[in-house]
Amino acid sequence: MVKLDDLLHERRMTLTELAERVGMTLANLSILKTGKAKAIRFSTLEAICRELECQPGDLLGYEQE
Amino acid sequence: MVKLDDLLHERRMTLTELAERVGMTLANLSILKTGKAKAIRFSTLEAICRELECQPGDLLGYEQE
DNA sequence: TCGATATTTATCGTTTGACGATAAGGCGGC
DNA sequence: GCCGCCTTATCGTCAAACGATAAATATCGA
Numbered sequence: 001m002v003k004l005d006d007l008l009h010e011r012r013m014t015l016t017e018l019a020e021r022v023g024m025t026l027a028n029l030s031i032l033k034t035g036k037a038k039a040i041r042f043s044t045l046e047a048i049c050r051e052l053e054c055q056p057g058d059l060l061g062y063e064q065e
Numbered sequence: 066m067v068k069l070d071d072l073l074h075e076r077r078m079t080l081t082e083l084a085e086r087v088g089m090t091l092a093n094l095s096i097l098k099t100g101k102a103k104a105i106r107f108s109t110l111e112a113i114c115r116e117l118e119c120q121p122g123d124l125l126g127y128e129q130e
Numbered sequence: 131t132c133g134a135t136a137t138t139t140a141t142c143g144t145t146t147g148a149c150g151a152t153a154a155g156g157c158g159g160c
Numbered sequence: 161g162c163c164g165c166c167t168t169a170t171c172g173t174c175a176a177a178c179g180a181t182a183a184a185t186a187t188c189g190a
Contacts, residue, residue, distance in 0.1 A: 090181095
């Protein structure tokens, strides 16, 4: 569902770096990445997509492409 | 950002019907559709995508395709 | 123009959960 | 063993989803 891991690898970016760039804690990003978050603010989604230069659909999805 | 309108038209489904199918109030779905929601629960996103037979990326996105 | 249907907007209350701060634990590589 | 990276956990605050409900507005066809 949350495909952050793939995107990070593709971008060769660590979760730690992404956390700094989007301005949120590593802990909360990790929760999101590992699929433990129950919801997300659009502002957060936007910030992540901005830094990863991707679309929400690249981050969220049920099928694997 | 939230492209619910397009999907509904394509599916020829009213917001009212979608509300019944996903089991949430029309009022809150309207807020989501008109881009006034600040966040979304993954469970809600999932329910909507299930009924519209689409992916999160079809519902959320910054670019228009 | 009337009326039915659909949607938007608003208010209030409850509850969920994001997110920050922080700390501790795990893990692999050097 | 140390270090960088990540996960997990706890606690607190606060934002906001979502329900229930009602009223206003829009749309459209007869």
